[in-house]
Amino acid sequence: MPSFPRVLLGLFCLLVAVLxxxxxxxVIPMSFNGNKSLAFPPVGFSWQWYDNFFRNPDWTTSFSNSLVIALIVAVVATVVGTLAAFGVSRAAARTGGLLRALLITPMVVPGVVLAIGIYAVYLDTHLVGTVTGFVLAHTMLAIPFVLIAVQASLEVFDRRLETAAASLGAGRLTVFRTVTLPLILPGILSGALFAFITSFDEIIVALFITSPYLKTLPVQIYTSITRDADPTVAAVGTLLFLATSLIIIAGLLLGMRRART
Amino acid sequence: MTASAGAAIEIRKASKRYGAFTALNDIDLHIRPGEFMTLLGPSGSGKTTTLNLIAGFTDISSGTLEIGGRSVTGLPSHKRNIGVVFQHYALFPHMTVGKNVAYPLTLRGIKGDDREKRVKRALDMVKMADFAHRYPNELSGGQQQRVALARALVFDPPLLLMDEPLGALDKKLREWLQLEIKRIHRELGTTFVYVTHDQEEALVLSDRIAVFNGGRIEQIGTGRELYDHPATLFVGRFIGDSTVLRGKSEAAGDGTVMTIGGQRIFAQGRLPGEARPVILLRPERVGLKRPGADALTGENRLSGTVTEAIYLGSGSKYEVRLADGTIAVVRSPLGATDFAIGDTADIAFLPTDLTLLPDDASADVTLT
Structure with missing residues (x-):
């Protein structure tokens, strides 16, 4: 019989989880609404909003746009952010601190302010409504997340292992490939995941630099919900929720298997 | 692992400076092929800096360094073909023991059966062959260090450097591994350079010992030479137990007379120059006698009070407070007269059973 405080603690955790x-x-029951309304609780049952998501080109193109942009951002931001993390953590303490503060500003500056700045620059450089424009803006927003994740890994990485590897005959690139990289890989991967997500659900800057010809999924969701309150939004939400849950569960299972061996 | 000829090391006028701080001040060190050389000294004395210079982890500020007859100035550490064992083991945590040991072989393009065989032989040598599939974090400190030793030797380097490799281990394990390291050195014929601050460890392991102090080498010699004929007070005090006597001294013929707490001591020999002499006594060379009893001809006597008496089985160890406050250490053999704490007693020694050395105030402060 668990003690009273433990039961209370359990209930409290449950409450937080529900909240x-x-x-x-x-969103899930809403996505099966029989009517064209976002009302809760839903009335009736239908798959039509899922059907709409997969058939309507507005939705499919915006989804594939977001996917492509987020994938490119994940790769670019991870490479740049990892290199930056190395620079920051191996520079002299003061220089490193200054660089880090500078690189993290996109996280601190209000999104709207950033969006206005980007929009102004993009108008002159004709980057509004282009994949390049989105990739550049989102990469900037994603770099701080990669930097923080990789730097945390580098902090616990024992640099003396690099010295040991060098003494065994490994040149600098080989040391990086065979010792440093495998040991900080968890940090790099979580940085990449953060970068992907940052780009995939970014809305503020996207609203500014979007065009009728290039919409990302968040922009499409926003326009759809403000224009016709279509339950397709709920269907998209449910699909995204499922996808992210699967990724996280897979990650947890992988981590558990590694811990056991 | 095949018995390979060890490399000689020739260090001339080497210095290492970090900004205004001089870590190593103009040292000369010659290490013979196949020799077991220990760099001994307190922390910050320059012994690890010397090791890092040889390994190529840091650059020499001035002077020359040759390994196997070739200057290695500017040669990065990964091209020096030197095995290094670190105090913190430095095994790669993401590789099994077998992979760790195979690592330097892979880098040298050794593959397949040949690599397997050499890994197995190296692990056999350190008695860790059963652990090839384990990860480092599943091993104890002593086991990890044995794997590190195998990894540093598997590619047959002509030179092995060890930086306080047993420093993190407990005493029993340390003593056992010292003997293992000695055996491996005998079997391989590789040149070993070993850094430690533990003088007993240095005596157990080494062919010769270089004693470091304040960025300089005070003396290089066998354990026996350093113990019986220390060149400086620092060396005399760092190696083994000792008693240092200070007093007003004057020349007397070809000897020296020193007045300590009102008693006169005769020492054979004189110090050249103006240096103020001190007398260094080894505990085995000093007898403990009842006041005034059993005098030998020419024997020096200093009276005192026994403040500590320890029975060691093979004999007894005493500490005696002399008239001037100096604590003298005496080790008397089995069968000698027994003394108890509080007894008055004389320490007795011949003028030839002592070492006359120039005084050096730094020898006291660095001993902690």
Missing amino acids: LLAPTLV
Whole structure:
């Protein structure tokens, strides 16, 4: 029989979990609404909004746009952010601190301010509504996340292992490939994941630099919900929720298997 | 692992400076092929800096360094073909023991059966062959260090450097591994350079010992030479137990007379120059006698009080407070007269059973 405080603690945790999850979970029944309304609770049952998502080119193109942009951003931001993390953590303490503060500003500056700045520059450089424009803007927003994740890994990485590898005959590139990289890989991968997500659900800058010819999924969701309150939005939300849950569960299982061996 | 000829090391007028700080001040060190040389000294004395210079982890500021007859100035550490064992083991945590040991072989393009065989032989040598599939974090400190030793030797380097490799281990394990390291050195014929601050460890392991102090080498010699004929007070005090006597001294013929707490001591020999002499006594060379009893001809006597008496089985160890406050250490053999704490007693020694050395105030402060 568990003690009273433990039961209380359990209940409290449950309450927090419900509070965190409820808004997300509400979306699921809404996506099966029989009517063309976002009302809760839904009326009837249908798959039509899922059908709409997969058939309507507005939705499919915006989804593939977001996917392509987020993938490119993940790669570019991870490479640049990892290199930056190396620079920051191996520079002299003061220089490193200054660089880090500078590189993290996109995270601190209000999104709208950044968006206005980017928009102004993009108008002159004709980058509005281009994949390049989106990739550049989102990469800038994603770099701080990669930097922080990789730097955390580098902090616990024992540099003396690099010295040991050199003494065994490894040149600098070989040391990096065979010792440093494998040991900080978890940090790099989580940085890449953060970068992908940062780009994939970015809305503020996207609203500024979007055009009728290039919309990302968040922009499409926003326009759809402000224009016709279509439950397709709920269907998209449910699909994204499922996809991210699967990724996280897979990650956890992988981590558990590695811990056991 | 085949018995390969060890490399000689020739260091001339080497200095290492970090900004205004001089870590190593103009040292000369010659290490013979196949020799077991220990660099001994307190922390910050320059012994690890010397090791890092040889390994190529840091550059020499001035002077020359040759390994196997070739200057290695500017040669990065990964091209020096030197095995290095670190105090912190430095095994790669993401590789099994077998992969760790295979690592330097892979880098040298050795593959397949040949590599397997050499890994197995190296692990056999350190008695870790059963652990090839384990990860480093599943091993104890002593086991990890044995794997590190195998990894540093698997590619047959002509030179092995060890930086306080047993420093993190407990005493029993340390003593056992010292003997293992000695055996491996005998079997391989590789030149070993070993850094430690533990003088007993240095005596157990080494062919010769270089004693470092304040960025300089005070003396290089066998353990026996350093113990019986220390060149400086620092060396005399760092190696083994000792008693240092200070007093007003004057020349007397070809000897020296020193007045300590009102008693006169005769020492054979004189120090050249103006240096103020001190007398260094080894505990085995000093007898403990009842006041005034059993005098030998020419024997020096200093009276005192026994403040500590320890029975060691093979004999006894005493500490005696002399008239001037100096604590003298005496080790008397089995069968000698027994003394108890509080007894008055004389320490007795011949003028030839002592070492006369120039005084050096730094020898006291660095001993902690």
